[in-house]
Amino acid sequence: MFDHVKFGVSDFAASRAFFLKALEPLGVTIHMEAAEGIELAGKGVPSLILIPTQEKPAHLHLAFMAENREQVDAFHRAALEAGGKDNGAPGLRPRYHANYYAAFVIGPDGHNIEAVCQEPVA
Template identity: 70%
Template structure:
């Protein structure tokens, strides 16, 4: 559906470090970077772009798809180690669906970052 998503961050260096480390388990890497801005992608087709903003960014809920549950677990550990605040440990969310396995972390600007796997446990 999306080609790219762009949002502002209040501390570019902190957000850059957080997102690179937190999303590494999903294979997300730097595609391009310029002063105050970075583009990240795992497939080269859809990208996430962070830009330094002088305004306080509105809180977002960003959900990334994982191909297996181990990636959800690895994301949660990496995001916490990168300074994120736990907002829901890895686990099934039966109120969403029987296979919805997700973890949630609050990032540097208060964004709710989620990684979800819709596959059954392998």
């Protein structure tokens, strides 16, 4: 549905570093960077645009698709290494459905960042 999502971050340098490291296991890289901000994208998925703001933004929940459960695990490790705070270790979330495997971290601006694989184990 979305082509891109754009939102402000109060510490641009910290958010840039966090999202690049945390989303690297999911294949997300810099698509474009300019003075106005940075656009991150993966293959065939909507892009995420971060722009600097003077205001502390309202908290968001951003869920990123993972191809497999190993990517979810790698995302969680990378996000914690990048300074994220654990908000749910990798694992099944059967309250959503039987194959909902996800991990959650809180990013620099308090956003709840999730990686999720909804496919059954091969």
